[in-house]
Amino acid sequence: MADRVIAGRPIVEGAAEGEALVTTEALSFWGGYDFHTGEIIDKHHPLAGVRAAGRILVVPFSKGSSTTTAVLLEAVRAGTAPAAILTTGVDSFFALASIVADVMYGKAFPVIALEPGDAALLRTGMRVSVERSGAVRF
């Protein structure tokens, strides 16, 4: 397989692999993500009704309430969180959820910051792997 590699900046280090789910619209996990099902439920969001559980979620940043962190943390506990979150720029809410999930449940997920141009190379449905170094292969 002829991999392409993006050098991301690991905000929370970790390895993950899965199917990419890509959006250019920011997402609030509070009010926008059902941690029971791993589904995006914000009816105004282009991914409304789509399950992000176990996928590599590519989203520019979180928006809205800081409770995004708590909902994402619940999703980790319930096993419905994305396998990794790739952002453009550093998103402290996503990172905090992963860091606390590691402390509480021993389950962190990688949070990687990408250059916007690099994030734009990723498409929904691509098979993507994330390495501890922050390298993203697809």
Next chain:
Amino acid sequence: MSIWDLDVGHQLKFRNNPPNEEGKPVLDRSRGWGQELPDWIDVRPMQLPGRENRFREPPYTRLAPLVAGRRAHPRVKFLITSGRLMKELAEEAGVLAPIVEFGAQITLDTCILASPMLPAEIQTLMTNSAKYAYYAPSLLNTRVTFGSLADCVRSAIEGRVVRDESVWQTA
């Protein structure tokens, strides 16, 4: 209408992303407020009525004269959510009585999205909170109309949606 009738933080998010048709009137309205601001805003600190040195400007004070001597339509539930201190201040200022007589149901220290308070038969929500307007369709499964505080009061009295459309016109 004052800008405090709308949730400015919510509107500014449109500055970076072109809004859809639904968001356009909001963008058009807020565009003029930010002439001196940069194109991209990371943090926009603001002080809301009822907070810090605006502590004595609770929304209740603005609501009282709008509802004085009136009653909400029997088919309408007029719900208020606020902090406990705001209600106590309103009581102290003597503005709570007309609001209660109007038929308002006040719920303290929580929000309509976090605590169930909407009777099942209510399927349409009118609100002056951009946050409620944004999230209610997803979390409460209601239809939503967004209006100013005065619009909400007039609608509650008449039992149908009444909005001052002039504030949505662009120059």
